[in-house]
Amino acid sequence: GAGVSQTPSNKVTEKGKYVELRCDPISGHTALYWYRQSLGQGPEFLIYFQGTGAADDSGLPNDRFFAVRPEGSVSTLKIQRTERGDSAVYLCASSPGTSGINEQFFGPGTRLTVL
Amino acid sequence: AQSVTQPDIHITVSEGASLELRCNYSYGATPYLFWYVQSPGQGLQLLLKYFSGDTLVQGIKGFEAEFKRSQSSFNLRKPSVHWSDAAEYFCAVGAGYGGATNKLIFGTGTLLAVQP
Numbered sequence: 129g130a131g132v133s134q135t136p137s138n139k140v141t142e143k144g145k146y147v148e149l150r151c152d153p154i155s156g157h158t159a160l161y162w163y164r165q166s167l168g169q170g171p172e173f174l175i176y177f178q179g180t181g182a183a184d185d186s187g188l189p190n191d192r193f194f195a196v197r198p199e200g201s202v203s204t205l206k207i208q209r210t211e212r213g214d215s216a217v218y219l220c221a222s223s224p225g226t227s228g229i230n231e232q233f234f235g236p237g238t239r240l241t242v243l
Numbered sequence: 244a245q246s247v248t249q250p251d252i253h254i255t256v257s258e259g260a261s262l263e264l265r266c267n268y269s270y271g272a273t274p275y276l277f278w279y280v281q282s283p284g285q286g287l288q289l290l291l292k293y294f295s296g297d298t299l300v301q302g303i304k305g306f307e308a309e310f311k312r313s314q315s316s317f318n319l320r321k322p323s324v325h326w327s328d329a330a331e332y333f334c335a336v337g338a339g340y341g342g343a344t345n346k347l348i349f350g351t352g353t354l355l356a357v358q359p
Contacts, residue, residue, distance in 0.1 A: 170349030
């Protein structure tokens with residue numbers, strides 16, 4: 129079956145611009161996660177959705193970052209007034225739900241470069 | 244606070260040799276532990292996981308890991324490395340929220356190179 133997909137695979141933007149990154153989770157997965165992976169680092173948690181609601185957004189670095197999941201499926205990570213420090217690979221993952229412990233399935237990521 | 248330490252940034256082994264990648268964690272409760280592998284241009288793939296029970300867990304591609312509570316460790320092993328194992332390996336701990344595991348806390352990764 130189809131895995132987690134992310135678009136675009138690469139995004140180059142200029143400092144100060146607004147960007148949107150999209151994640152399509154595995155069909156039927158109710159939990160969705162966003163992580164950010166900077167060069168030479170492990171992924172860092174940004175936000176977790178259970179259904180349509182953000183259950184934990186403690187990893188969002190500041191109010192320039194926002195994410196939505198209006199219908200409980202596709203999610204969009206939005207970054208306003210991008211800064212060069214936002215350059216990283218943004219990873220999305222999904223899992224079946226909250227009952228028990230579930231493996232997270234990762235997408236290939238979106239590489240964001242802010243010039 | 245929860246954290247994961249992977250002391251080895253880069254390891255080189257010869258093909259056919261054994262491998263051990265180290266992982267130490269800091270977590271107040273019983274940890275949920277994972278090893279992921281990331282190949283260039285690929286997403287993170289789960290190798291194995293530990294939730295409870297037998298402390299020696301088997302994973303895909305011939306990998307295994309042993310949970311040692313007394314050492315706060317979850318080291319990854321493979322008896323004979325193949326050239327295709329060259330990749331970056333991440334250890335992670337599941338940080339529960341409301342009793343359910345959700346966000347993962349990752350180590351900084353170990354980059355494995357395999358010599359012919």
